[in-house]
Amino acid sequence: MELDLVDLSRWQFGITTVYHYLFVPLTMGLAPMVAIMQTIWHRTNDERWYRATRFFGNILLINFAMGIVTGIVQEFQFGLNWSEYSSFVGDVFGAPLAFEGLTAFFFESIFLGVWIFGWGRVPKWAHLASIWTVAVAVNISAYWIITANSFMRHPVGAVYNPETDRAELVDFxxxxxxxxxxxxxxxxVFGSWMLAGTLVCGLAGWWMVKEQRAGDPEGNAATIWRSCTRFGAWTILVASVLIFATGDKLAKLMFTQQPMKMASAEALCRTEMDPHFSVLSISTLNDCESAVQLIGIPYVLPFLADGKFSGVTLQGVLDLQEQYEALYGPGNYTPNLFVTYWSFRMMIGFMVVSMIMAVVALWMTRGKRVPSAKWIMPACIVALPAPWLSNIAGWVFTEMGRQPWIVHPNPAYEGQNPEGMQDQIHMIVDFGVSDHQPWQVLLSMSLFTLIYGVGAVLWVWLITRYTKKGLDQPGLHHGDSERVAEITYGPDEDTTLEPLSFGATPTGTAGSTVVDTQGKER
Structure with missing residues (x-):
């Protein structure tokens, strides 16, 4: 089989991007949740919330470290296999990516270091402010990245220079x-909240049932684990409502900006008035003309497209193909229907799993109940991958549904281009790749996949290891943990706080004495 340079380059970028995005939404969502836990501890002096902060803080730290490593590789992808694309949009992308490093990554790195190593070494208010700074910075970082990505979907603020064959930024x-x-x-952002909420609800729910079945000797199941379970569940439900609200607005934009993507997502082949929302459609060999809708819901699609329940005409894939050929010349302007259609439904379907998890968790912990049914433990673990799959499916839909455009045309943009050239800020994927030999891309892709596979195993092992330790995270040394509420964040010969670390042994730093909640040395 002949190797195709474009397909290999797309596969490599897709693999590195999806892998990196395993860590991004968890960091975006978990950082503010950990900040809230620490804030509760500061306001209530409840030692259990301190231990919960350490528990989920270690998971945040592991995830953040993996995100940094994969994120650096991700940015190098632009120059590795996509040099022509980088040249075309480099003037536009340079500003948001530079600001991402200056205003977001800088603050993330500095203040995360303060939070990790500042336990008991900086003023209490400064230590709490450091984790809140990280929580804000990681989301600002996402804003800059999505700014660059949105230019690929809907280019604005730039003009096309025919002399340099580049898009040039004129309106930041x-x-x-x-x-x-x-x-x-x-x-x-709200998708990240849903993911982090699912993780907190799932892990806390698992521990709640585990300790309740063991008799809850320390009272953790009925207090902190139950509270964390409900905290995660409410986060899921709030995030779900906001996801639907923002998703509705985004869908209406895409029906206007990228009608081919939305027609493909519905397997809508011909222009129709008030088509049904497709719950299930089938076709043969990715052929739109053979698509048959088996289950459909009326009124949903017109509302999704235009906010009306009827009287809405939506363009079909085949009609849009003819329009694009007339505008941009001969070619295939239809994305992969199978991927676009099913990734849209996977995004919604896996989100529903998290919503069901939240409803069940709140119901079973109502009225101060602490459940002990054994089936809850495996159910909590099985549900954990759902929000990751939902987030990834959403990005697959976003990027694959835009094909074959790597920069989608925006003919409506009234920039400063010469008359008749407003629609020239666009690029087909085939024209964006570097001039490499296919075997070179295959080699680098294989090496990345191998290294990332090892990294994934390490990540899962570390998360599993610290999850199994529960509230018994490295923390207090040479003192009774019941004195946590009295810590003054200053030098103290009897009570010190250990920096967060996922490299420490389960019993803390070598040579030190760790005291559990019962005041017994281990």
């Missing part, structure tokens, strides 16, 4: 306020 404010950014960013 227009780039920052791109309507696609303003809709996509909150949608991504």
């Amino acid at each position: 404010w227009a780039l920052l306020t791109n309507p696609t950014v303003l809709a996509a960013f909150p949608h991504a």
